[in-house]
Structure formats: C-alpha cells, structure tokens
Amino acid sequence: MSSQRIPEPVDIQHTILDYKIYYYDNVSSTNDIAKEIAKKSGEEKIVILAETQTYGKGRLGRRWISPKGGIWFSVILRPRITPKEALKLTFMASSAVAKAIKKMFGLKIEVKWPNDVLVNSKKICGILTETSVKEDLIDFAVVGVGINANINLEVFPSHLWGKVTSLKHELGYRIRRRALTRSILQNFEHHYKRLQQGRWNILRQEWKSMAAFLGEQVEVTNSNEVFVGKAWDLDEDGALIIRLENGILKKIVVGDVMVRKHP
Numbered sequence: 001m002s003s004q005r006i007p008e009p010v011d012i013q014h015t016i017l018d019y020k021i022y023y024y025d026n027v028s029s030t031n032d033i034a035k036e037i038a039k040k041s042g043e044e045k046i047v048i049l050a051e052t053q054t055y056g057k058g059r060l061g062r063r064w065i066s067p068k069g070g071i072w073f074s075v076i077l078r079p080r081i082t083p084k085e086a087l088k089l090t091f092m093a094s095s096a097v098a099k100a101i102k103k104m105f106g107l108k109i110e111v112k113w114p115n116d117v118l119v120n121s122k123k124i125c126g127i128l129t130e131t132s133v134k135e136d137l138i139d140f141a142v143v144g145v146g147i148n149a150n151i152n153l154e155v156f157p158s159h160l161w162g163k164v165t166s167l168k169h170e171l172g173y174r175i176r177r178r179a180l181t182r183s184i185l186q187n188f189e190h191h192y193k194r195l196q197q198g199r200w201n202i203l204r205q206e207w208k209s210m211a212a213f214l215g216e217q218v219e220v221t222n223s224n225e226v227f228v229g230k231a232w233d234l235d236e237d238g239a240l241i242i243r244l245e246n247g248i249l250k251k252i253v254v255g256d257v258m259v260r261k262h263p
Contacts, residue, residue, distance in 0.1 A: 006036050015182065017045075017189045019075070024050040031130055031144040034074040038132070038140040042078075047185070049073040065157075069150035069168070071177050075188065077141045079195060086131050086141060087238030087253075088200055090115050093127045093143050095207050096187035100180060107170055110212045113231075113240045113257050117147075122165035124148050145184070150174045204234060213259050218242060222255035231257070 009022040020043070027033050030048040037046060050073070053066035066072050077089065094111050101119065102109045110118040117125035128144040148166035156164055167175050191203050208214060213231050220227045220242060229244040240252040 006033060006040070015185060017185055019045045019047050019185055019189075021047045021049055024048070026050060026052045026054065028054050029144075030072055030074040031128060031142050034076050034142040034144075035130065035132070038076045038142060044076050044078040044140070046076040047073050048076075049181070065155065066146060067151060067155050069152075070166075071145070071147040071149045071181055073181065074142050074144040075185075077143065077192065079138060079141060079192075081138055081195075082136065083131060083133050083138060084237050086129055086138065087114060088195060088203075089141055089143050090127045090129045091207050091238055092188060092191040092195065092203065093129070093145055094125070095203060095210070096184050096191055097125050097127075097145060097147065098210055099187050100183035101167070104180060104183060105167065105171060105175070107167075109210060111207055111210045112213055113211065113234070114238070119165055119167070119170050123163060124165050124167065124170075147180075149177050149180065200236075204236075204238070208234060213257060217260040219258045219260055220252050220255045221258075222252060227252070227255075228260075 007024065007027065009024050013021045013023065015021065024033070027050045030050050030053060034046070034048045037048070052068050053072050079089070081088065094115060094117050097117050098109045098111050101107055101117070107119050110121065112118055115127040116123050125145065125147045129141060131141045132139045148164060150168045151166040153161065153164070153166060153169050194200065194203050214233070216231055218229065218231045220240070227242060227244060227250055229242040229250065231240065232243045232249060233241045235241055235251060240257070242250050242252060244250050
C-alpha cells in the first residue's frame with residue numbers, strides 16, 4: 001500500500017495495559033491506518049479502533065462488512081519472530097476473543113483454522129494479520145480483529161445468512177462493547193507475553209482445545225486445489241495438518257476449511 005496521510009483520531013485513550021487506543025468514527029480499514037502509523041513510528045501496542053469501516057478487509061482480499069455496532073480494531077505489534085511464525089499472532093487474537101466471549105456471556109465458542117471464532121457454529125469474528133519484514137524478521141505486525149457485536153443479521157448479504165451471527169442476535173440484547181474490548185486486550189497481552197517468553201506451545205494447546213473441527217472430516221480449498229481428509233493437528237508454526245483419504249499427512253499453510261456434514 002502506498003503511503004497516505006494518517007487521519008486525526010477523534011480521541012486517544014490509554015488502558016491499564018499500556019495499549020494506546022486511537023479512536024475513529026470512520027476509516028477505510030483499521031489495518032491500513034495501523035500499517036501507516038507503524039511505518040512512521042517505532043512504537044507497538046497501539047490500537048486503531050473505529051465505529052465503522054468503509055472497506056474492511058478479510059483474508060485473501062475479501063471484504064469484511066463493518067457497520068456501526070460492531071467491534072473493529074487493529075493492534076500494532078513488534079514481535080521478534082520470522083514471517084512463517086506470523087500465524088501465531090492470529091491464534092493469539094482468536095484465542096483472546098474466544099475466551100473473552102465465553103467468560104463474559106457463557107456462549108458456546110469454537111475456533112476454526114486459521115482465523116475464525118464461531119458462536120453456535122456460526123462465524124462471529126475474523127482475524128487478519130499483516131506483516132512488514134526486515135532482514136528475515138518481522139519488523140512490525142498488524143493484527144486486525146472484527147467482531148459482529150451489536151449488529152442485526154439483516155445487514156449481511158443473503159448468501160451469508162445461516163453462516164454468520166452476532167452477539168446481539170445470540171444473546172437477545174446489546175452488549176457493552178468497551179468492556180468486551182478491554183477483556184480481549186487483557187487476554188491478548190497475556191498471550192503476547194507467553195509468546196515473548198517462548199511459551200507458544202501452551203497457547204497452541206489452549207487453542208486446540210477450542211477447535212471442534214479437529215478430528216472431523218474437512219474439505220480444504222487452497223488456491224485451485226481441494227484437499228479432503230481428517231483435520232489432524234497443528235504444526236509448530238500453526239499450519240494445519242490433515243490426513244488425506246490415502247493416509248498421507250498434508251500440511252496446509254493457506255486455505256479455507258469447511259467441515260463436512262455427517263450423512
């Protein structure tokens with residue numbers, strides 16, 4: 001992305017965790033604003049939070065619908081990890097979101113590889129991690145989080161009905177978005193410290209405990225290829241391992257997972 005002028009935030013706040021929150025009414029994409037700030041600053045733990053996004057970003061160039069009432073934010077980090085380890089940041093974020101929602105609302109939570117959080121088997125949150133690399137290490141990473149919080153499902157295109165949900169729809173009332181965001185950042189900071197301390201495997205096991213798709217028959221679409229098999233495990237860097245129907249273990253680094261329905 002070419003450099004652009006960074007818009008002035010409506011407000012700047014600090015949390016007890018030393019995250020600096022830049023609040024905006026509306027941006028094109030919190031990830032894009034975060035990347036521009038990261039290029040111009042050596043800081044980390046900056047959060048770009050917006051009420052709405054006009055061009056929210058999902059994985060693989062997809063658009064993320066971001067109306068008023070959701071929770072849309074991006075976090076700037078500067079971890080000393082290699083590019084192939086960037087998936088760890090996505091797992092950190094999805095785990096932080098899942099644990100916060102489960103603790104605050106008691107809903108049935110699952111995570112799905114690589115970046116989804118599900119409530120009652122429907123997508124409620126997506127994560128988009130983007131990185132800038134310098135000398136074979138990540139210079140900075142931007143972890144974008146999009147949560148369907150106080151949103152009516154009618155705002156989504158009809159082809160997504162039955163596949164997505166919102167906290168308002170599942171609970172029957174509007175949630176306190178600030179409290180949930182704070183809880184997520186607390187979890188995220190806890191996971192980030194673990195990563196810095198070399199304790200990634202603990203987080204990996206916690207994430208796997210919420211991954212109901214593991215052990216199920218799945219279909220994984222990767223570019224123009226489709227692989228069918230049993231979701232077997234995650235490797236050390238977070239890649240998905242599936243056991244193909246011929247028994248061969250296949251590592252998937254990029255792709256979409258669909259759980260096959262039992263007949």
